[in-house]
Structure formats: C-alpha cells, structure tokens
Amino acid sequence: MSDSREKVSKAQSVASERRILRGITIILIILLLLVGIKGSVSVLNLKSEQSKVEKNYDDLKVERDDLRQELKHINTSDYIEQTARDMLKMVMPGEILYIIKDRDSENNQADTSNNTDN
Numbered sequence: 001m002s003d004s005r006e007k008v009s010k011a012q013s014v015a016s017e018r019r020i021l022r023g024i025t026i027i028l029i030i031l032l033l034l035v036g037i038k039g040s041v042s043v044l045n046l047k048s049e050q051s052k053v054e055k056n057y058d059d060l061k062v063e064r065d066d067l068r069q070e071l072k073h074i075n076t077s078d079y080i081e082q083t084a085r086d087m088l089k090m091v092m093p094g095e096i097l098y099i100i101k102d103r104d105s106e107n108n109q110a111d112t113s114n115n116t117d118n
Contacts, residue, residue: 084090
C-alpha cells in the first residue's frame with residue numbers, strides 16, 4: 001500500500017510540475033506576443049514618420065530649386081536695371097524721368113487736407 005501511495009503522490013507531484021511548466025510557458029508566450037505586437041506598432045509608427053520626413057524633404061528640394069532659379073534671375077543685369085528704374089526711380093545717363101501724378105489722387109489729397117483744416 002505504501003508503494004501505491006508513493007506512486008500516487010509522485011504522480012500528483014509530476015502533474016503539479018507539468019501544470020506549473022504549462023503556466024510558465026503560457027505566460028512566456030503571452031509576453032512574447034505582447035513584445036512582438038508593441039514592436040510591430042513601433043515599426044508602423046516609424047514608417048509613417050519616415051514617409052512624412054521624406055515628403056518634407058522632397059518639398060524642401062523643390063523650394064530650394066525654385067529659390068536657385070529666382071536667384072539666377074535676380075542676379076541678371078536686366079533685372080537689376082529694371083528694379084533700379086521701378087523702385088529707386090533711377091535713369092540712365094541722358095534719359096529724363098517724367099513723373100505723372102494722377103488727378104484723382106491729387107483731389108483726394110486736397111479733400112483730406114481740407115477736411116483736417118476744419
């Protein structure tokens with residue numbers, strides 16, 4: 001009888017150890033799944049951010065190219081001369097600059113000065 005009790009207690013301890021091992025295995029599998037899911041989410045977020053950065057980079061390259069073209073245009077003598085004429089009212093030697101005032105603007109200025117005198 002003692003042999004059968006020992007066999008039963010040994011079988012129970014083996015079964016108990018197996019349950020513990022199954023529990024530990026299940027916990028490890030769950031942890032690995034959680035870590036894997038978290039890693040997948042991180043990878044997806046990084047890919048999304050990379051797409052945004054690449055688009056921003058492409059936009060900046062286009063803007064840079066546009067600015068280079070504008071700079072080439074601005075550095076031409078024709079542009080510099082036209083800007084000097086338009087903004088600074090400069091003329092070439094031998095040229096005469098005529099400034100024609102608009103009558104409506106003169107009347108408006110006279111009207112406003114008359115209103116402030118009252």
